[in-house]
Structure formats: C-alpha cells, structure tokens
Amino acid sequence: MQKTLAFLCVLGLASLASAQTYTVTALPTLGGPSSQAFAINSAGQISGFASVTPSSAHATIFKGTQTTDLGTLGGEYSEGLAINASGQVVGYSTLASGFYANFLYTGGKITQLPDFGFGGGAATGINVSGQVTGWASTSTAQEHAFLYSNGTVTDLGTLGNGNQASSASGINTSGQIVGYAYNNAGNFLAFLWQNGVMTSLGTLGGDWSTAAAINDAGQITGTGYLHGNVGAHAFLFANGKMTDIDTQHSQYSDGMAINSAGVIVGQISVKGGTTLNYHAFVISGGKMVDLNTLIPAKSGWVLQTATGINDAGQIVGYGTFRKQLRGFLLTPASH
Numbered sequence: 001m002q003k004t005l006a007f008l009c010v011l012g013l014a015s016l017a018s019a020q021t022y023t024v025t026a027l028p029t030l031g032g033p034s035s036q037a038f039a040i041n042s043a044g045q046i047s048g049f050a051s052v053t054p055s056s057a058h059a060t061i062f063k064g065t066q067t068t069d070l071g072t073l074g075g076e077y078s079e080g081l082a083i084n085a086s087g088q089v090v091g092y093s094t095l096a097s098g099f100y101a102n103f104l105y106t107g108g109k110i111t112q113l114p115d116f117g118f119g120g121g122a123a124t125g126i127n128v129s130g131q132v133t134g135w136a137s138t139s140t141a142q143e144h145a146f147l148y149s150n151g152t153v154t155d156l157g158t159l160g161n162g163n164q165a166s167s168a169s170g171i172n173t174s175g176q177i178v179g180y181a182y183n184n185a186g187n188f189l190a191f192l193w194q195n196g197v198m199t200s201l202g203t204l205g206g207d208w209s210t211a212a213a214i215n216d217a218g219q220i221t222g223t224g225y226l227h228g229n230v231g232a233h234a235f236l237f238a239n240g241k242m243t244d245i246d247t248q249h250s251q252y253s254d255g256m257a258i259n260s261a262g263v264i265v266g267q268i269s270v271k272g273g274t275t276l277n278y279h280a281f282v283i284s285g286g287k288m289v290d291l292n293t294l295i296p297a298k299s300g301w302v303l304q305t306a307t308g309i310n311d312a313g314q315i316v317g318y319g320t321f322r323k324q325l326r327g328f329l330l331t332p333a334s335h
Contacts, residue, residue: 020284020313020332024295024303027062027327030069037062037316037327039082039257039308046308046316047080047089048327059091059105062327070105073112078103081134082125082170090123090132102134114153116144123148124179125171133177135167143167145179145193156193159200160184168193170213178211178220190222190237201237204244206230211237212266213257221245221255221264234266234281234288247287251276257308265291265306265315280306280317291315291330303328 027035032051040046046062050069059070059080072078075094083089089105090113102113102123113132115121121136121143132148138155145156145168156177158164164182171177177193183200190201190211203209206225214220220237224244233246234255246253248268256266267278268288280291280303291303306317315330 020334021294022291022315022330022332024299024301025329025331026321027329028065028067029326030058030060030067032057034325035060035062035327036079036318036325037307037329038080040310040314040316040329041083041085041087042310042312043085043087044310044312044314045083045087046327046329047083047091048316048318049079050327052076059089059093059103059110061087061089062329071110073101073103073110075100078110080105081122084126084130085128086130088126088130090126090134092122092134102132102136104132106130113148114151116146116153116155121146124167124169125177127171127173127175129173129175131171131175133168133171133179135179145177145181147171147175147177147193149175156181157198158182159189159191159198166191166198169211172214172218173216174218176214176218178214178222180210180222190220190224192220192237202242204233204235204242206232208232209235209242212255215258215260215262217260217262219258219262221258221266223252223254234264234268236262236264238262245283245288248281248290252278253281253288256306259309259311259313261311263309263313265309265317267305278304280304280315280319282306282309282315295330301328303330306330 030050035050037048050060051057056076059078061068073093074096078093080089081091115136118137123134145166159181166181168179190209204224205227206229209224211222234253253268304319
C-alpha cells in the first residue's frame, strides 16, 4: 500500500501539468547546420552541442539566444552531456590524435578529466558538488562506470565478477549513481550505486534494463524490457519497485530525465509505415503524452527525443525543424 501511494503521489504531481502546452524554441548553431540539447539546469542553461561546420561540432551552453562555445580537447568534436546548477558541464571530446576523452568545463575552461589510464570514455553526469560520473576504458578494454570526486577516480565495477562492462548515466546531490551493468550471465541491468555498493534494479519482466536518470528523492527512470524481450518500456523506480509508465503501450519507450517533482520525459516509438520512428514524450496527468501534440500546429517541428527537464518544467531535447536536426527548448505556456 505504501509503495502504491508513493507512486500515485508522483503521478499526482505530474498531473499538475495535465493541460500544459509549450512554446518551442530552436537552439542555434555555431555556423553549421545542426544542434542538440541534452540537459537543462534550474537557471535555464542548456548543455549540448552545436555544429561549426557540416563535419565538426563543439560542446555548447545555450541560454536564451546566446551560445557559449566550450571548445574541444584538441579535436574537432565535443558534446556537453550534463550541466549542474553552477553551470559546470561534462561530456566528451575528441583529442588531436583522434581518440576521445571525458572533460569538465568550469571557470571558462575545458579540461580533460582523469580516467583509468587507458583513454576513452565520456562523462555523463555532474551534481551540485562537482562530483562527476560516466564511463571509461579499463585495462581489460572493458568500459566501466566511474565516480570522480575530490580528485579521485573510483571504478564502480559491474554486477558480475568485474570482467563485464558498465556505464553510468546520472548522479544526484547525495552522490547516488545510476546506469547499467552486465552480470555474469551476459545480461545488462539497470543499477543504483550508493555507499560503495552496486545494486540491480531488476526489469519489467524481460532480461535487460538501463537506468538513465535519478532525482534528489532517489526516484529513477530508464528503460526495462518486457516479458519475452518483445519490447521495452520507460519505467519509474521508486520505493524499491520498478513500474511501467508507458500508458501508450508502445513497442519501445525510454525514460531519459526526471525532475524533483517526478515528471519524466523521454522518447516513445511511433509507427511510420514499415519502420519505427520516435517522438518525445512527457508524463502528464499520469499518462504518457506525445509532446508534438502540445506545441503549436504547423510549427515545422518533429520533436523526436526529450533529454532533460528542470523544476520549472522546461524541457530540452532534439528533433527536426524543417527537416534539419536541431535542439529544442520547450517552455510551459504559463511559465
């Protein structure tokens, strides 16, 4: 009963936006044809990337009509995957050698973060304390999730004997980390890492799952495979229970971000002829709603993926604007 009430409470909070509509803003580029957005903080700063030329792009902070080019670690490409309340950004960048590494942007400077000493990797999350998570290559050429805190890199391990792979995707104020890790059976499962211990979150009946984001209340969203692995649905994990939140009964959906009120955004598969396409969604009034139905008609947009949401209800992601890949900012009409 207590778990059910907790889940209904979350959906009740989400229902505050049940009649919400949004204005949509295309995020600019740095001279090239495209942009993407991955996260948004409480100040409305957005991290992502903007193309400089058709073949190069730089990690970027978007705020209003302004763009801040974060540069690279010597290569031609970088992406800002997460941003905290202080405007610090983490992500990955190519090096002059063509290899890539994770980075931290702070104080107006982009710097390479320490890793396990074997190169590669991407920083995917940063909290208000400046703790960073992501993944990096190990001595066995596997990818392992890490925590970077106070100058020290910690290998978070896996759900098996350590010879498998793992990857982290989000971290909250308390230092709880989520992502996915493989077990000894070769299956990848969503995990929660806290106090030095990695715990599987289970699935929605299938063999696999991944966790994408965690809020400060410890609520987690991600994707869980269904019985028979015939599809996968976005989930909410709260109070020790994983709940399917795909009320559209799609084949595939992914929960990608969650704010402090428990409002979840992500992407959902839609049928387009003989292929599957994706549309961005928000959980609204306890239901999964296609965000394309909540923006002005004939806007020129197809919102494909929602990747971030802040506590003001602003949503970021990417899609096509007049058939060109662009990042977007959705602002609640009442904002």
